[in-house]
Amino acid sequence: MEKFLLKNIENPNSADIAEYIKTGGYKALSKALELKPSDIIDEVKRSGLRGRGGAGFPTGMKWAFAAADSKKPKFILCNADEGEPGTFKDRPILEKNPHLLIEGMIISGYALQAEYGYIYLRGEYPEAKDILEDAIKQAHDKGYLGDDVLGKGIRFYLHVHQGAGAYICGEETALIESLEGRRGQPRIKPPFPVNEGFLSKPTVVNNVETLANIPYIMEIGAEAYSKLGSPDCPGPKLYSVSGHVKMPGVYELPMGTTLREIIYTHCGGIRDGKKLKAVIPGGISTPILPPEKIDCPMDFVSMPKHGSMLGSGAVIVFDETVDLVKVCLRAMKFFEHESCGKCTPCREGVGWLRAIIERIYNGSGTEKDIDLLLEVSKNITGKTFCPLGDGAAGVVQGFIKDFRHEFEQHISKQVKAAA
Amino acid sequence: MLNERVVIEINRIKSKYHDAQSSLLPALYVVQREYGWLSPDAVAAVGDVLNVPRTTVKGVATFYSMFRHKPMGRHLIQLCTNVACMIMGAERLVDILKTRYGLEPNSTTDDGRFSLVVMECIGACATAPAMLVDTDFYDNLTEERIADILENYK
Amino acid sequence: MITVTINGKKIQLEKPVTILKAASMAGIKIPTLCHHEALESYGGCRLCLVEIEKMPRLQTSCTQYVADGMVVWTETERVVEARKAMLEFLLINHPLDCPYCDKAGECELQDLVVKYGPSTGRFAEGKRTHPESYDDPIIVRNMDRCILCARCVRMCDKVQCASDISITNRSSKSFVEPFSGGRYNCEYCGNCLTVCPVGAIMSRMHKHAYRPWLIEKEVDTVCSFCGVGCSVVLQVRGNSIVRAVPKTGKGLNKGLLCNRGRFGYDYVSSPVRLDSPLIRRDGKLQRATWSEAFIYIAGELKRIKETYGGSSIAGIASGRCTNEDNYVFQKFMRVVLGSNNIDSAAGFAYAPAQKFFERIFGQGVTANSIHGISNSDGILVIGGDPTSVNPVLGLQIRSAHQKNIPVVTIGYMPGLKRFATNRLIPSPFAETALLAALVSELKSKRRLSDEKAAFARDINTIIENIPPVSLNEAGDVCRISPSDINNTVDAISNMTNPSIIIGRDILQRSEGHTNLLLLAALIYLLNGRIYLLSELPNEQGLVDMGCLPDMLPGVRPLAVDSFRRRYDEFFGVEVASEPGMSIVEMIDGANSNKIKALYVMCEDIVFNIPNSRYVKEALSKSELLVVQDIFMTETAQLADVVLPSLSWAEKEGSYTNLERRMQMLKKAVDGKGMEDWQAIAEISRMLGFDMNYRSPKDVMAEIARVSPLHKDIAYDDIVGDGFMWPYKGEPLRHGMSIEGIDIPDAKSLLKISDNDKIYAGMENPLFYSENLSRNSSALSSISPEPYARIGKALATKLSIIDGDYVNISADAGSIELSARVDSDLPENIVLIPNNFGDKGIFNVMNWKINPVIKSFVLDCTEVVIKKIKSAAEEVLA
Numbered sequence A: 001m002e003k004f005l006l007k008n009i010e011n012p013n014s015a016d017i018a019e020y021i022k023t024g025g026y027k028a029l030s031k032a033l034e035l036k037p038s039d040i041i042d043e044v045k046r047s048g049l050r051g052r053g054g055a056g057f058p059t060g061m062k063w064a065f066a067a068a069d070s071k072k073p074k075f076i077l078c079n080a081d082e083g084e085p086g087t088f089k090d091r092p093i094l095e096k097n098p099h100l101l102i103e104g105m106i107i108s109g110y111a112l113q114a115e116y117g118y119i120y121l122r123g124e125y126p127e128a129k130d131i132l133e134d135a136i137k138q139a140h141d142k143g144y145l146g147d148d149v150l151g152k153g154i155r156f157y158l159h160v161h162q163g164a165g166a167y168i169c170g171e172e173t174a175l176i177e178s179l180e181g182r183r184g185q186p187r188i189k190p191p192f193p194v195n196e197g198f199l200s201k202p203t204v205v206n207n208v209e210t211l212a213n214i215p216y217i218m219e220i221g222a223e224a225y226s227k228l229g230s231p232d233c234p235g236p237k238l239y240s241v242s243g244h245v246k247m248p249g250v251y252e253l254p255m256g257t258t259l260r261e262i263i264y265t266h267c268g269g270i271r272d273g274k275k276l277k278a279v280i281p282g283g284i285s286t287p288i289l290p291p292e293k294i295d296c297p298m299d300f301v302s303m304p305k306h307g308s309m310l311g312s313g314a315v316i317v318f319d320e321t322v323d324l325v326k327v328c329l330r331a332m333k334f335f336e337h338e339s340c341g342k343c344t345p346c347r348e349g350v351g352w353l354r355a356i357i358e359r360i361y362n363g364s365g366t367e368k369d370i371d372l373l374l375e376v377s378k379n380i381t382g383k384t385f386c387p388l389g390d391g392a393a394g395v396v397q398g399f400i401k402d403f404r405h406e407f408e409q410h411i412s413k414q415v416k417a418a419a
Numbered sequence B: 001m002l003n004e005r006v007v008i009e010i011n012r013i014k015s016k017y018h019d020a021q022s023s024l025l026p027a028l029y030v031v032q033r034e035y036g037w038l039s040p041d042a043v044a045a046v047g048d049v050l051n052v053p054r055t056t057v058k059g060v061a062t063f064y065s066m067f068r069h070k071p072m073g074r075h076l077i078q079l080c081t082n083v084a085c086m087i088m089g090a091e092r093l094v095d096i097l098k099t100r101y102g103l104e105p106n107s108t109t110d111d112g113r114f115s116l117v118v119m120e121c122i123g124a125c126a127t128a129p130a131m132l133v134d135t136d137f138y139d140n141l142t143e144e145r146i147a148d149i150l151e152n153y154k
Numbered sequence C: 001m002i003t004v005t006i007n008g009k010k011i012q013l014e015k016p017v018t019i020l021k022a023a024s025m026a027g028i029k030i031p032t033l034c035h036h037e038a039l040e041s042y043g044g045c046r047l048c049l050v051e052i053e054k055m056p057r058l059q060t061s062c063t064q065y066v067a068d069g070m071v072v073w074t075e076t077e078r079v080v081e082a083r084k085a086m087l088e089f090l091l092i093n094h095p096l097d098c099p100y101c102d103k104a105g106e107c108e109l110q111d112l113v114v115k116y117g118p119s120t121g122r123f124a125e126g127k128r129t130h131p132e133s134y135d136d137p138i139i140v141r142n143m144d145r146c147i148l149c150a151r152c153v154r155m156c157d158k159v160q161c162a163s164d165i166s167i168t169n170r171s172s173k174s175f176v177e178p179f180s181g182g183r184y185n186c187e188y189c190g191n192c193l194t195v196c197p198v199g200a201i202m203s204r205m206h207k208h209a210y211r212p213w214l215i216e217k218e219v220d221t222v223c224s225f226c227g228v229g230c231s232v233v234l235q236v237r238g239n240s241i242v243r244a245v246p247k248t249g250k251g252l253n254k255g256l257l258c259n260r261g262r263f264g265y266d267y268v269s270s271p272v273r274l275d276s277p278l279i280r281r282d283g284k285l286q287r288a289t290w291s292e293a294f295i296y297i298a299g300e301l302k303r304i305k306e307t308y309g310g311s312s313i314a315g316i317a318s319g320r321c322t323n324e325d326n327y328v329f330q331k332f333m334r335v336v337l338g339s340n341n342i343d344s345a346a347g348f349a350y351a352p353a354q355k356f357f358e359r360i361f362g363q364g365v366t367a368n369s370i371h372g373i374s375n376s377d378g379i380l381v382i383g384g385d386p387t388s389v390n391p392v393l394g395l396q397i398r399s400a401h402q403k404n405i406p407v408v409t410i411g412y413m414p415g416l417k418r419f420a421t422n423r424l425i426p427s428p429f430a431e432t433a434l435l436a437a438l439v440s441e442l443k444s445k446r447r448l449s450d451e452k453a454a455f456a457r458d459i460n461t462i463i464e465n466i467p468p469v470s471l472n473e474a475g476d477v478c479r480i481s482p483s484d485i486n487n488t489v490d491a492i493s494n495m496t497n498p499s500i501i502i503g504r505d506i507l508q509r510s511e512g513h514t515n516l517l518l519l520a521a522l523i524y525l526l527n528g529r530i531y532l533l534s535e536l537p538n539e540q541g542l543v544d545m546g547c548l549p550d551m552l553p554g555v556r557p558l559a560v561d562s563f564r565r566r567y568d569e570f571f572g573v574e575v576a577s578e579p580g581m582s583i584v585e586m587i588d589g590a591n592s593n594k595i596k597a598l599y600v601m602c603e604d605i606v607f608n609i610p611n612s613r614y615v616k617e618a619l620s621k622s623e624l625l626v627v628q629d630i631f632m633t634e635t636a637q638l639a640d641v642v643l644p645s646l647s648w649a650e651k652e653g654s655y656t657n658l659e660r661r662m663q664m665l666k667k668a669v670d671g672k673g674m675e676d677w678q679a680i681a682e683i684s685r686m687l688g689f690d691m692n693y694r695s696p697k698d699v700m701a702e703i704a705r706v707s708p709l710h711k712d713i714a715y716d717d718i719v720g721d722g723f724m725w726p727y728k729g730e731p732l733r734h735g736m737s738i739e740g741i742d743i744p745d746a747k748s749l750l751k752i753s754d755n756d757k758i759y760a761g762m763e764n765p766l767f768y769s770e771n772l773s774r775n776s777s778a779l780s781s782i783s784p785e786p787y788a789r790i791g792k793a794l795a796t797k798l799s800i801i802d803g804d805y806v807n808i809s810a811d812a813g814s815i816e817l818s819a820r821v822d823s824d825l826p827e828n829i830v831l832i833p834n835n836f837g838d839k840g841i842f843n844v845m846n847w848k849i850n851p852v853i854k855s856f857v858l859d860c861t862e863v864v865i866k867k868i869k870s871a872a873e874e875v876l877a
């Protein structure tokens, strides 16, 4: 498949506006500005584009909600928090193809009649900050941003806002709180951001990759776009693959490519001739899968049918040497560290899960601890304020479902040692 | 408390936003870059400049794990230890920093040269393990490579 | 109409509310921890989960709104399991120290654990621990017990708007703390304590002395500190008050209190309360019996009245006393002693301001609901910081700000700093020019009403005759940029029915009367609602009961024959038609030997009036000084006879707040003194005039007959949230003549204060309330040291930093104080509070009278400041 999102990234000057324009950049913007804002929204709706941030929400619909709200001003926020461990798919866009994102944001700003856009960039990407700010300046100088975009009498201003190390700020309402200079704790929904978001004004939050798809839709048209990828989830998808494959990296593939294809066709299979033991398909918040399940297509609709989720499309591959209890423990430490602390089950329960896994890993667990893990995670599931806590519980359940024996081995090793 | 340059910079940032508190995170970054950490006095002073209650600023500053609340060494090593880096050997690197520099996570070397903070995922999983030294990014780390890199930071 | 079914019960609702609310309307209780009715929903604790048919997930009822046709179950097996799980999670980090915890018995967590069954204790790892913190004088923290419901933080942030505590860190390391991590250093309203569901933050005042089940009675009464009149419940054990708490939803304060109302009650049990009458013998006050004291007083009053006439006697009533006390007091003065020399601290500013506005706009113009403030479309504050004078009223302004209502403040008001949309701080005492400029500008922006009513004609005339003052002229005098003034003009000219909140500072000026006139013009031009800040709990009652030199009960002018005649007929005496002396005239009168006897009921005039030395000298010239009080005040120390009174918690009666709401005091404990009205009635009887009252109720019955304003009021009418203006009475609806009101000339509008001089000014801190706070160990522990507040520029000039010691001297005297440097204060003023006996402002303030207002002014004292010791030296020493 021809690359669009990662077009040109091998070019060392890909972040430069001249290079971008040379390869057709900002044409989509010109095209879009010929349309009525509502026509752009319709086009995006018809394209079938779903948000790439993890939840897969139809982007056109989200835009339409915000456009329908009469409050002013409106805001478009780009979610560049990319905090889900294993995920680094937005990074090449941010660092190598920033103008694609900027172009997408200008189009979305015009479609929503929003004059202000902010890119909420995770603090862990300091280089991306400089690159984006340079790119914004270039775009400004060329008249793509500012008081009079392309002489069309439209205003659009774009700023980069750096996060400071909080995974939860990837959640859209926590992101907004954070942008407002508060503790990044999620808000009660409703009201949804499309009605009361940043500064209580209508706000669209979209993932980097989502926004980067917008120029593509403008370029090839909704019709053509909707035929790419899976029928329910069209378009190209960035998969970030890490762990024990021969060629880890970010791959732009049609949405719905199977895990098997990703691992074996594109990434060259497991390295060092080892055997595949497990795959986390969509970032560590998504349940881990055993090798038998890698034939499922990686899209928002198919993955849940196979007991996991597409999430951010971050594939972490484990070979036979990996101790999955240790992986599970590390994941739980992550969730414990990243819990925002607002709600009881996540704040207190996830730490408890970590404590139980830790004692199993350290060899002082008992048979009953596995059931306790299941019970505690069941007590968390469905009761948390936001999906973070639920995710943590789901991860534990996922590990035990297919890899219970690894936990049992840790426990029985200890029992043997004692005997 | 804050030097004039910092105050000017904060006020410049303020103008990018519709309300003052939205500039709080960037303002804290400015201060941290200047002084290396956010002392209680600095936190209070940021509050005063932005007209945000100082306790609110403290609540915000302590929420985010990249703000430092004690003085740091001259160079800050932020080493990822999350799953992808872990399975690629990040733990060994932590051990090396300990044996070679006496550097434990969340501490500073006696000579004030390095501080170490272990990180959640820094988005370098394909080239794990990875770290940031100050704002410089390094990946594909090995025992030798990390030693060579750190030699450049005095 | 929305119909929902909760636990099988059908509920009809007009508009969507949360499931929690709907359930509670139907009498179904859903357990909660993070929800509190004074706060917005949070959804953090997850205790209130319920099952909703057709929804796969349990939902939190505090955040989920009902929809038509919704079917909800609140206690299904699934729900109960979930609640148990949440409680188990909470107990992971909660100590099991209920037997030691003061909260046990009223702890919401304990109650829920009892209801849903104890946790099975499956958590094997160690708990998070934090040592108990005693860093603060008033608040004790046991953060082990904190369940992170964030109620306290939300209360402090969103309701008190002090934002003095926050959750810091995140995850299970989240921690509630003030900025310092130790001492609070906040407004100490204690509203965070009210909402904490567990024993994590509590008052230190009743530490281990308080157990909910030991409370023997709860007394619903009204706070004794200021003119807001908050409802407060006194919890009593034996003969002592163990705690003062607000009742959520009750009273105009709706569950809030300020630090004085919550923590200040301990003055009642102060060890230095007066407990026996005292008579001066051999130059010393010595214990005496009640009858000895009464005989002495009656004898002396008789002698003085016969020798010099009734007008040689003066009486000072009290805004801390009840309406009944004050009514009896004025009757005693007028009817028994034949004197109109009756005044009180209300005469300093509150009464003159009200009198002036009522003269122009009609009686009752200041009787406005405090809740109206946060519902108006703009707020203008001048003459005092409401958040320290009337704290709970001040919260209305902060809450208005949160609703984006424009707030304009004029003057130094630290408590509103973050809440003002336009904030003007004129140079000292230069408000007159600013007000004049605002009037001039508005005059051109607003068409004067062509209303035919007489008062409209009058005020139109006044407004037209006020000399114009330009923005530049005002800017020069006030040292404010004209564009800032202009922005303020824009802000206020968009208001259609603003609340105009006026503090006493604006009157206590040489041009105080001019300020009043300008304010009246502004109020008229803006169609404003007036609120007068009031420092005393019954300041309005003083006015309404006729404790003014020129007003009879019901605020009927003495000068009007028909009113006087009615009064005369009632009592069978003839009251003189000339007004009596105001409080400052009495002091001048004593000094010039015109006043021979002074009867002071619960007012510390030496302490509360400028130039303490002068006041003392004047008082010591009188032949008789009688003082009733609960403490040995500076004034009582000079008295010939001292009678111990009862404190507010030891008696009954009514107070009238600044909204003119009448509310009841209820007796909570026994005291050793006598009710003020009763002591006066005893003396009256000895003087041959029997006052046949058995209780305050009898007094109120008489008030209802004498005062047209209180017509037909029955003591028992005053229940619950009080009895609102205009009662059933007859207010004087029309403005009175404006004859005699002088229109200021341009010169008096533009008086420039000398930039090289430094003036003394008075600060009214939140934690101070005259003798009551001085005798409350809780309140005095918050800010125990006398201080002077100095502007940053001046401090820099004199190289003074925070904590340095300075000498402040003036003609009247000099004092040494520690400095507090403040960047918002203009350069040429130093503010000193009046809470520290010989270190208070009135030791340096000059004695100067505004002859129109007939009270002292505070813009008359030039001072010299010298640094004497640096803070560092002090530490070493």
Ligand SMILES: Cc1cc2nc3c(=O)[nH]c(=O)nc-3n(C[C@H](O)[C@H](O)[C@H](O)COP(=O)(O)O)c2cc1C
Residues within 6 Å of the ligand: A050, A051, A052, A053, A054, A055, A056, A057, A059, A079, A080, A081, A082, A083, A084, A167, A168, A169, A170, A171, A172, A173, A205, A206, A207, A208, A210, A211, A386, A387, A388
């Ligand atoms: C705990 C949590 C973390 C999230 N992190 C991210 C993130 O890092 N980046 C992102 O784009 N979306 C993230 N999301 C999803 C956002 O809430 C939101 O759905 C998304 O930004 C919407 O954009 P989209 O419609 O373009 O996908 C996260 C959600 C949760 C619950």
Ligand code: SF4
Residues within 6 Å of the ligand: A168, A186, A338, A339, A340, A341, A342, A343, A344, A346, A347, A384, A385, A386, A387, A388, A389, A390
């Ligand atoms: S589940 Fe609760 S505690 Fe966890 S991140 Fe979400 S809101 Fe915060």
Ligand code: SF4
Residues within 6 Å of the ligand: C152, C155, C156, C160, C162, C163, C164, C165, C184, C186, C187, C188, C189, C190, C191, C192, C193
């Ligand atoms: S006492 Fe009042 S001001 Fe102080 S922390 Fe509590 S709520 Fe805030």
Ligand code: SF4
Residues within 6 Å of the ligand: C145, C146, C147, C148, C149, C150, C151, C152, C153, C176, C195, C196, C197, C198, C200, C201
């Ligand atoms: S201190 Fe009390 S009110 Fe505050 S968060 Fe903790 S438990 Fe809740």
Ligand code: SF4
Residues within 6 Å of the ligand: C223, C224, C225, C226, C227, C228, C229, C230, C253, C256, C257, C258, C259, C260, C261, C262, C390, C391, C392, C393
């Ligand atoms: S505002 Fe006034 S009445 Fe209310 S608690 Fe405070 S001092 Fe008492």
Ligand code: FES
Residues within 6 Å of the ligand: C031, C032, C033, C034, C035, C042, C043, C044, C045, C046, C047, C048, C049, C060, C061, C062, C063
């Ligand atoms: S009361 Fe509803 S979540 Fe706490």
